[in-house]
Amino acid sequence: MHLRYGYEIVGGILIFISSLVGEQMSDNQKKGAYLTFGILALIYSTLGVYLDRRTDAEQTELESNVKRLQKTITDNDKSQREQLDKAENARRSDRDAFLSQIAKNLATTGKVLSQAERAVNPLATEDLSVDVELRIPARQPAVEVYLDRVKPQTPDWTANPADTLFPSAQRTEELPLAVVANFVWLSAFVIRKGEHEPGFRLHAMCQQLPTPPWTPDSNPTETQFTKKISYDNSRSQKPELSIWCTSATLEAGEPTFRSVLDFDGATVFLTGLDDDYYSFDVQPVEYTVSQLYLTMGNRAVADAGPLTRVKCPSFIRDTGAAGACFSGRMNLAKELVLP
Numbered sequence: 001m002h003l004r005y006g007y008e009i010v011g012g013i014l015i016f017i018s019s020l021v022g023e024q025m026s027d028n029q030k031k032g033a034y035l036t037f038g039i040l041a042l043i044y045s046t047l048g049v050y051l052d053r054r055t056d057a058e059q060t061e062l063e064s065n066v067k068r069l070q071k072t073i074t075d076n077d078k079s080q081r082e083q084l085d086k087a088e089n090a091r092r093s094d095r096d097a098f099l100s101q102i103a104k105n106l107a108t109t110g111k112v113l114s115q116a117e118r119a120v121n122p123l124a125t126e127d128l129s130v131d132v133e134l135r136i137p138a139r140q141p142a143v144e145v146y147l148d149r150v151k152p153q154t155p156d157w158t159a160n161p162a163d164t165l166f167p168s169a170q171r172t173e174e175l176p177l178a179v180v181a182n183f184v185w186l187s188a189f190v191i192r193k194g195e196h197e198p199g200f201r202l203h204a205m206c207q208q209l210p211t212p213p214w215t216p217d218s219n220p221t222e223t224q225f226t227k228k229i230s231y232d233n234s235r236s237q238k239p240e241l242s243i244w245c246t247s248a249t250l251e252a253g254e255p256t257f258r259s260v261l262d263f264d265g266a267t268v269f270l271t272g273l274d275d276d277y278y279s280f281d282v283q284p285v286e287y288t289v290s291q292l293y294l295t296m297g298n299r300a301v302a303d304a305g306p307l308t309r310v311k312c313p314s315f316i317r318d319t320g321a322a323g324a325c326f327s328g329r330m331n332l333a334k335e336l337v338l339p
Contacts, residue, residue, distance in 0.1 A: 126252075128295070129204070129246060130188060130204050130247050130295075131245065131247075131291070131293040132186065132206075132244075132291065132292050132293075133291040134180065134242070134287050134290070135243075135287065136180065136241040136285055137286060138231075140176075140285050142174055149171075150165045158228055160228045161227055161228075166229060167181040169182060176284050177284075179284045180284045183272070183273045184205060186203075186204050186206060186273055187271050188202050188268055188292075189268070190257070190268050190269075198315055200266075202251065204249050206227055206245040206247040226246045227244065229241060260301045261332070264332045265331075266302075266329075267328070267330070268292065268330050269313065269327045270292060273323055273326075290305055290306045291303065292328065299333075301332070302332050303330065303333065307326035307327060309326055313325070
């Protein structure tokens, strides 16, 4: 680089000195001057060519050094990224293994807790009973005839099967209502959550008579009856009859349920409430199942409601049931919901 500066200075000096050659000089002096300047020009040109080539070489070397430096930086950066990726993969692998172990431990703990919960909540099918409530809109011909006969004097009232106010199958005009009000049998099919076939079936009897057995002279009290009908006229727009029945379980078939917790989130299908209408060759009144309760002794187990009228599934049709089917999702009783 210093030669480059010297080369430029010498060029300036030569230009300055060449301007001193004039007409006043003798021929010999002019020839000497020209020879001198020719030699200097030759040296100057040679030095210029040398410096240009050296500059090109230095530039090439500089570019080569820059490329080597860039490659070194790139290789170092790639190596660092690879090391970081390896470290991250190792950390992630350790984390996944740790979380997997925690999940396995939680699953094992959950199974143990579930088994413990099921152990303290066993299902005793011999103590089961079913409570159902039917609601019958009042604005139906058979119901209107019935209400006209009983002529309720108060906004609401209750009658049991031993009362003359109870719908009677002996009265032709009340028969569509009596078929529903006097049902005796009901069947429930319960499908455990996540399954597709019933894991629990029960066949129950809704007794027409009070418990214990009575005679017309025994004057049974209202609380002795397992079935009753009531009339609610408080909602003037939609007055309705309500039939409530408590039935003892006579048979619990295919009890794959071992704990009351099996009813949590299960689907129940109810049928048999109007199977007798075929015997009377009459179309029953419209009604809904507003509530279903399952109890074990004096302990509430689960409930569902309101139930929706559905097409009877094949496992019910195969039993020969002729009446309507209702279905709903079951929930555990509040006192059974564990923290």
